[in-house]
Amino acid sequence: MGNEENVGKIIDYSGRQFKQIGTRVVRPDGVEKVTGKANFGADFKANGMIYARTVRSPHAHAKIKKINVDKALKLKGVKAVVTGADFPEIDVNDKAVGEVVVSYYDMAHNTIARDKVYYDGHVVAAVAATSADIAEQAARLIEVEYEVLKPVMTAEAALKKNAPVLHKHLFTQGVEPKPDKPSNLAARSQFKLGDIEAGFGQADVVVERTYTTQTVHQGYIEPHACVASITADGMVNVWCSSQGQFMVRAYVAKICGIEISKVKVTPAEIGGGFGGKTVIYLEPLAVALAKKAGRPVKMVMTRDEVLRATGPTSGGSARVKLGAKRDGTIVAGDMELTYEAGAYPGSPVMLGCMTGFAPYDIKNINAVGWDVVVNRPKAAAYRAPGAPVAAFAVESAVDELAEQLGMDPLELRLKNAAVEGTQAPYGVKFGPIGYKETLEAAKNSPQWKAPLGPNQGRGIASGFWFNIGGTSSAEVMVNEDGTVIVATGNPDIGGSRASMALMAAEVLGIPYERIKPLVADTESVPYSMLTGGSRVTFATGKAVIEAAQDAVNDLRRRAAKIWDVDLEQVEWQDGQAVCIESDKHKPLTIANIAAKADKTGGAISGKANINATGAGPGFGTHICDVEVDPETGHVTVLRYTAIQDVGKAIHPSYVEGQLQGGAVQGIGWALNEEYVYSDDGRLLNTGFLDYRIPVASDLPMIDTVLVEVPNPGHPFGVRGVGETPIVPPLAAVANAVSHAIGKRCADLPLSPVRLLSIIDGK
């Protein structure tokens, strides 16, 4: 590498032996995290800080008639109270035009209610006081008068004739003719390939079934938390854990009516997000309170607030019909998804329609999605949003199809597997992908061949996620001693700092330990899209690689100056500038050159601000063995293997960790997790005792197989890996249980009560 034109170009490293990429280094932020020194959202303190609590609706659906804050304001120690009236009005049509359409109106109203509340836990007011205890007392003194309305708690109830309508301005999108009355049906979307009538006409075997799932939460262990301060001249500082400091800045600015340049957001370490922290809840409230009180305000959610009022993901139903010829060729696929969006439109139903059939080369597809509002909290993204539910249905249907055809479910998948050039359900053809490779790896895995005992069953399922690129920025700064700082704008949610440092180390040719990666605030690095969509190692990694290449070119220019030769004479090898006519000049290390930075033009650095394209999709195949206790309905997961095409594993341990974590979330989704509401719409399981996520004693080791089909869109072949792992497990578990009991399990979660009713034929 020694060529200025290489900056910004994709340098093909495929086939090259990596020196540091792929090694299992200790992460640079690791020591702080194992000693309890790392600062998460609730760990910040600001001088003069006061504490805030929220007042939340106990009703699932109600009009707010009156809010009286007088008694609260009189309480000694109370510094400020805010209600919806303290926030600027936002036009109902105000949407963020960019990637996904985000309704600012909905977001602002979800943050704090205006004239109506739409779910149990909807914020109605917030109060800040000199202690958390006083704030809590003050919150209880705020009097809210409601006119309680009938809630609709399921899509079915919401779509009934004469069902109470949540939003008078909500007219169904995507249907013709356009409706003249508002309803709870927010949108219809559809994707078609070929002709399913003709397709099913060719089928020898057809399976059709409706599958249901419940509302589940991302379940991050760290509740939302922030500290906000605002100076007298309106400069806002926010410390919070989030999946994107620039996202927080933009949304706070919008909801509070402040210019973006007046808001600075410093990212704390984040204790889990999984998509649930790609939106904001507390920050605008804290900012508004800080403004009124003239003091920094700390706000932390309690666990029950997290579960009641932050975006879970949609529950819903999926009707899937598959047709195949006798020889196993799948000729047609028909899917209808109905997802509960929660209080405001925007369930990921469209993404479900686009991903469900993606692992298969099916020429005739129809996928219809219905987005329905209900009186539950507004859904937020949860790891591959929309895909797990659709995949649960499709992968269960493929399993049923295999049974009917008398075919091995793995062989059926191999026969129909999407490959490079296959047209995805959303019409785009795939580039190089590794789906078939995951099936081959499953076939060769020790688990696939292991014998099973009584009451045991094995399930296999596949899954797909697009993975995205997007805007990322990176700066590579060379210190006087030749060590390097790599600054990016993406919170580290799973070990990405280590991967950034490894990629920079590989390009610069210096040891990983000489690199310090950091996650910068919104004023110290150019704009970066949030951490999500499995994009950071791919897109931010690409920016880091390009920034490091840019730094290398700067280092080469300095060496050329030092040697007084033309730039073309200077190559960069293994962390050193090497003169082509090597007998004239000895190589200069990065430290040598850095020591002379002032003399050769000033500080040495490189940067890259990119919008990364070329993301490669991820496919996974999971195998699950279970044992069912026919008396209690309890399911034990005996063995689990997660196989995925990961492109190139920059740090294999953290890639394995993504597969294991996503698989276990999916196991929880399949076996235990669900929101339980009372008839009047109050959430009953508001804590981890009754919202039961998997614990260590529920599980075996999660074996992983990393298949590496490099993504040509990234210099090192990286594919996003984080989201795909949650897509296969719902069906992998359900298929296993179905085989164990000899009956199809189509309704999740397969809790003991539900499973017993299936076993007993109720």
Add this chain to the structure above:
Amino acid sequence: MAKHHVSTTINGDPAEFLCDTQQTLLDCLRDELQMTGSKEGCASGDCGACSVMLNGRLVCACLVLGVEADGATIDTIEGVAQGDELHPLQKHFLDEAALQCGVCTPGFIVAAKALLEENPDPTETEVRYWLAGNLCRCTGYDKIIRAVMNAAAEMRGA
């Protein structure tokens, strides 16, 4: 009502603080003593992120009142490493990538240390059941269990 004055020993050092009756030990550690290593995940004793040792017993600090610390001996995550010398559990968590976001890690380290002090040679099942009170949403527990068992082996000199 006047605050209570609590005198206690934390990680071997004398410590004093003032607290209200209803403040938990977790609140006191975090807000009165600036020891934010123990985390609040649920405040109801379900997640284990606030695991500490109270008089040699593993407890959730959110289920202990601050006043109960008076005259007691408390050990927190901040006292696990000796200066800059990490405990084998901490080293193994790092080497084996047994953390992703890291928020549950302090609780796991304290709980695992308590296990190994009681049972230096636990089976995988014993480790899983001992740690069943510590929730992790990121890792799926696999690498945590391996790290604990490998640390145990190292500590036994095996």
Add this chain to the structure above:
Amino acid sequence: MAKVVLPLEVARTFAAGETEHEFAARDVRELMRQLEQRFPGIRARLERGIAVAIDTEIYQDWFVEPIGPDSEVRFLPAIEGG
């Protein structure tokens, strides 16, 4: 001529349900101009939360991406993630 495929809902509203069309455009900017000429109002609709795929590459933030003479251009919903 590049093949251009519109999302079903957009095709229903602007193009009488016909999703497949042909255009000769060098890049996405020119394509948008031509689309707006043929289907007035379609540009505003496509600029909201829609990504563009040119052959196998999906562009979430599109502007002036080049289109080959035999390219297939598809408009599809933008993808976020969690």
